[in-house]
Amino acid sequence: MHYTSLDQLIAEKKSSFAIGPIAIVLVEDDVEVDTTLRHHIQLGFAHVLALMPAQFELPRDLQETVQRIDYDCSREGATENAVNAIIAAAPGQWIFYCYNAEYLFFPFCETRAITEMLAFHTEERRDSMLTYIIDLYADDLDTYPQAVSLERAHLDRSGYYALARPDATNDAHPKERQLDFYGGLRWRFEEHVPPARRKIDRIAIFRATSGLKLREDHTFSNEEYNTYACPWHHNITATICSFRTAKALKTNPGSRYEIDTFSWHNSAPFEWHSRQLLDLGLMEPGQWF
Structure with missing residues (x-):
């Protein structure tokens, strides 16, 4: 079609x-x-x-x-x-x-369909879901100059953190239940990444409503959509495993020749399974078992 x-x-x-x-x-x-x-x-x-x-x-x-x-x-x-x-x-x-070159993973996605997860999330009275962008990269840039290889994909197993999200309308308090998340290649090679593009959070799963607008920074016009959880308990989060940042760093002239490898002591082979992401704390099932 x-x-x-x-x-x-x-x-x-x-x-x-x-x-x-x-x-x-x-x-x-x-x-x-x-x-x-x-x-x-x-x-x-x-x-x-x-x-x-x-x-x-x-x-x-x-x-x-x-x-x-x-x-x-x-x-x-x-x-x-x-x-x-x-x-x-x-x-x-x-x-x-x-x-x-981005791949969605959610808890138990090997045995449960996206429709099952969204049915549960709807019952939780949630209209959006936080996803973390987890950078993937090939471990050998001589063999894979674009940094993309499904068979040799690696990720960072640590080095992720969150900061309170400032509220432009209230200098005294950050936004409620909103955080800015950082880590991965955008953190390790931040000198090559504009500040506005360093975050790794994206509200990539959401329910369309009248008047809703996606903004340039991957947040929405409805502030509740930008929250990581409801007020009463933790909710499901998901992960987008992405070669996008690695590709950009090896394509852009300003960084292409400055990076010989993305591997470091906290690199680990990506297993292409949600269990690895859950074990590393890169997403959580919330109340969904």
Whole structure:
């Protein structure tokens, strides 16, 4: 299913968005596009939307299972504009968004579908879910100069921290139940990362409501959506395991030749399993057992 614009998709498929959840994959380059799409199909999303440049090709099986939309993800505001358009077209529906070479993991995702998790989260009276962006990187940059290898993927097993999120309207108190999270490659190589892009938190799973808007910093216009938990107990959190930062650091001229390796004493092979992420404390099941 191929659409030449987001407007065409919405005009022709809006009624089908009554069944969800919806995954939006923003394709910035041609790295691991097919594995990203297949991963999220396997998680159980009812719709997987691939917003990607018209010149990119998809394997035949994905052409039949993914809704492809011609889209330029490099232009300013591309992410917010796309996500906000789907929000307006799918009120009440759960939506997830990520980029290519990013892979969603949630507690017990090997045996439970995304629909099961979202059903429980809905019963918890939550309309959004905090996700942590956990950087993946190849351990050998000579063999993998783009820093991307599924077989040799590594992550940082420690070095993550959180700071209170300031409230611009109240200097005396930070925002309630909101934190800014840091760690991974953006922390270790922060001299190459603009301050506004150093956070690793993203509200990547949320339920569309009338008037809701995604902002440039991956937060929402409704402040309750930006909270990590409800007031009475901890909630489920999820993880997006991502090669995106590693790719950028090895692509940008300012950092490409400054980094010989991403490996350090706290690197560990990524096992591609939610149990490892739970054991490392990189996500939690909340009350969901």
